Amino acid sequence: DHPDLWEPIVVCLKRRAQTNREQGLNEAALADIEQAIGLFASPRRGQTRALLDLRATKAFILGSMGRLGPAVQAYDAVLDDLRKRGTFETTSEAATLNNFAVVLLQAGQVLRARTTLEQAMKLGQGPGAARTTSGTEKSNYALALTLQGKTDLSVPIVEDALTQAIESGETRAIGYRAHQAAEAQCAAGNLRRCAEHVALSAKHLT
Numbered sequence: 001d002h003p004d005l006w007e008p009i010v011v012c013l014k015r016r017a018q019t020n021r022e023q024g025l026n027e028a029a030l031a032d033i034e035q036a037i038g039l040f041a042s043p044r045r046g047q048t049r050a051l052l053d054l055r056a057t058k059a060f061i062l063g064s065m066g067r068l069g070p071a072v073q074a075y076d077a078v079l080d081d082l083r084k085r086g087t088f089e090t091t092s093e094a095a096t097l098n099n100f101a102v103v104l105l106q107a108g109q110v111l112r113a114r115t116t117l118e119q120a121m122k123l124g125q126g127p128g129a130a131r132t133t134s135g136t137e138k139s140n141y142a143l144a145l146t147l148q149g150k151t152d153l154s155v156p157i158v159e160d161a162l163t164q165a166i167e168s169g170e171t172r173a174i175g176y177r178a179h180q181a182a183e184a185q186c187a188a189g190n191l192r193r194c195a196e197h198v199a200l201s202a203k204h205l206t
Helices: 003-022 026-038 048-064 068-085 091-106 110-122 135-147 151-168 171-187 191-205
Strands: none
Touching: 003 026, 003 048, 026 048, 048 068, 048 091, 068 091, 091 110, 091 135, 110 135, 135 151, 135 171, 151 171, 171 191
């Protein structure tokens, strides 16, 4: 319980959890994060934000494990606490909102996922905004629109996200965006474009 040891122990647990996640060891990653959270039985001044980050990571891992109900509850609790702290309206929360939206999409809560993504993208707008909407946010938003049958809106958005990925040269990003673009084009009845995107996705994900 020595205060000087708190930060390095948390950092160590977070790094080990990340390694476990990358290796597909989600149960071990969850145990690491829960151990780190357990160090905050009585958070001191300046530790609240670190605790919220850990709780958001736990929600992400739960979603990766397919434990969607607990993941949604965990994200709701984190976002509620951020609002209470008055820090929710900052661009640093966009990633948390995007990850939450992914869980909501997996859980079939499409409308809520769409509004959550709109909230995330809004954080990059307005005077003095320090960020632009990421390709991940765009493509997930397009997926929500596609699932709602709004392909007239989703197709241009996901095509823009795919172009952004191609320009970045990131192989996996191209593959995932192409897959989502294929879904939108197929839903819109554009079978030729759908087939092109399927082939592009396969090229970069296999």
